[in-house]
Amino acid sequence: MPTHAAIPAELHCGQRRYVERAWFRFVASGTRLVARAALALAMAARPSEGAAATPSYSEHQDLSYYLTEDGEKAPIDSPADWQLRRRHIIEHVESVMGRFPRPGTPIPLEMEVLEEKEFDLFIRRKIAYHTDSSAARVTAWLFIPTAIAEARRPAMLCLHQTVQIGKDEAAGLGGNPHLDFAAEMAERGYVALAPDYPSFGEYPYEFDRDDYVSGSMKAVYDNSRAVDLLQSLPEVHADRIGCIGHSLGGHNAIFTALFEPRLKAIVSCCGFTQFPNYYDGDLRGWTTPRYMPRIASKYGSDPKRVPFDFTELVAALAPRPFLAVAPLEDSNFDNAGVRVVMEAAEPIYRLHNQSKHLVADYPLGGHDFPDDSRRRAYQFLDQCFEHQPSD
Secondary structure (H helix, E strand, O other), rough: OOOOOOOOOOOOOOOOOOOOOOOEOOOOOOOOHHHHHHHHHHHHHOOOOOOOOOOOOOOOOOOOOEEEOOOEEEOOOOOHHHHHHHHHHHHHHHHHHHHOOOOOOOOOOOOOOEEEEEEOOEEEEEEEEEOOOOOOOOOEEEEEOOOEEEEEEEEEEEOOOOOOOHHHHHHHOOOOHOHHHHHHHHOOOHHHOOOOOOOOOOOOHHHHHOOOHHHHHHHHHHHHHHHHHHOOOOEEEEEEEEEEEEEEEHHHHHHHHHHHHOOEEEEEEOOOOHHHHHHHHOHHOOOOOOOOOOHOOOOOOOOOOOOOOOHHHHHHHOOOOOEEEOOOOOOOOOOHHHHHHHHHHHHHHOOOOOOHHHHEOOOOOOOOOHHHHHHHHHHHHHHHHOOOOOO
């Protein structure tokens, strides 16, 4: 079993193409009422009556089998076998977070540039755009590098931690200077987009008044629309988009990538541990409206009852490159639980012949993204996207 302690120099981004999910069709209009109703309809879509219930797995660390319709264990011997277990994982995630919206005609983004400032290596723009409603906009910082001649560049979706200033921290405009990864990625020649999470920064939001089951799924859909926005930019190579996040942003990078195959590489810093290791199994931190209230209301905040764990979520990213940064003294996301997750996911990456795409960095320190770990994360992404960083 690999130790996941070093980032292999030979890492390259997988060439696997992902098949887009079929989209539920409906006619959307620009009015808020119809848009919200259509979105609610898209989220409410359920399997037809008589469809078999998703099998329940009590062993979230054992990814060597899937359950048949009869509840029998069948070995996972191929990537095709794994897709059966992966489908069950996604269905269990949706049972907690709510359905991922699949509108046939998404709300137009209608990006606006609110301000712009030019620096030595990049242009920084404050932008706003629609995601699921024509009456509301997400505000974000968009960095366009200017120091390299490449016409279309790789891009990174940069997700901030739980901090009131939201996107400003990732942009280097306040907060922890170790978490300005959007600005640092732009300095390396990446297009970088740092949006606000709902209720932070310039994104006022009332979770109890929307059509989402969880704040997590709201954020996942917003992030999916952020990928739409990145792909619309002439400076971005549409097939070279990744995601990086710390803490809140770290687990939302994982959540988003589960539903968004266009994210080709994922970096999660201080973003997860297996549920039994999260504050000794006290899951209350996951149950607020900003996250997943059903963990409490439906599953009693009991790690044994929650129908998925991060062992499955990380494995479900295979074969895409995934880097976990897990400091040894992180008091939020226990390092020992991260190691369990990575060891459980490794056989699935090996099944896809991509063990080198599953990488972990276990630095000294607490709940932070230290300099050396950020440098290694950026090198990981450079290797994945075959990107030559700016000097």
